[in-house]
Amino acid sequence: MITQDEQLQSIADQFDRLAQQALTREKALLGMYLEQMIRPILDILERRIPGFDEPDEDAKQSARTHIAALEAELAREECNKTLALGHAFRGLQYWPHHEGLWMEVGTLCVRLEWIGLAMRVFFHIGKTCPWNHEARNTFGQPMHCYMGD
Numbered sequence: 001m002i003t004q005d006e007q008l009q010s011i012a013d014q015f016d017r018l019a020q021q022a023l024t025r026e027k028a029l030l031g032m033y034l035e036q037m038i039r040p041i042l043d044i045l046e047r048r049i050p051g052f053d054e055p056d057e058d059a060k061q062s063a064r065t066h067i068a069a070l071e072a073e074l075a076r077e078e079c080n081k082t083l084a085l086g087h088a089f090r091g092l093q094y095w096p097h098h099e100g101l102w103m104e105v106g107t108l109c110v111r112l113e114w115i116g117l118a119m120r121v122f123f124h125i126g127k128t129c130p131w132n133h134e135a136r137n138t139f140g141q142p143m144h145c146y147m148g149d
Contacts, residue, residue, distance in 0.1 A: 007044065008096070014041050015093035022086035030082060031114040038117065042124045045096060059094040063101075066091035070104060081112050099129045 014037070021033055055063070070087035073079055085108050091101045102125045109118035 011041060011044060011096050012093045015089045015096070019086040019089035019093065022082050022089060025082075027082060027112065031112065031117065034109075034114070035117050039120065042120065046124065046127055055095050063091045063093075063095035063098060066094070067098075067101065070101075074104075081108050084108055085112075097128060099125055102129075 018034065018037060021030060021037075025033060054060075066087045070084050070091065073084040073087060085105065088101050088105045088108065091098060092105075095101065102121060106118050106121035106125065109115075109121060
């Protein structure tokens with residue numbers, strides 16, 4: 001049986017790989033790769049929800065560093081969306097249930113036109129953070145973008 005610590009480390013390792021791929025893969029291939037790789041991570045987080053335990057201060061600080069880098073990249077006029085996505089995954093590596101990071105991942109997926117993945121991410125937020133009304137309200141955004149006006 002896998003311990004909770006081992007499962008959290010496995011999830012952190014998977015987020016590390018996702019961040020690396022966000023920086024090195026072509027946009028078209030990256031979307032398909034993330035679609036395949038993120039589903040098992042979300043399933044684990046939704047079933048066991050190991051990340052609801054508060055991370056220690058070192059992990060929180062590491063996540064905050066990546067959140068700051070993500071926000072700085074998003075603020076740039078010529079934002080590199082895949083670089084921003086890499087920062088989001090690095091932050092999730094340290095704080096796997098940070099709903100703000102998941103919102104950024106979902107929003108970036110919409111901006112990258114990965115509608116199916118965006119919907120899965122927003123569904124994940126709604127399932128694990130039912131109090132997050134923004135996620136529930138945003139859930140329809142990818143479908144609206146997909147269907148058009």
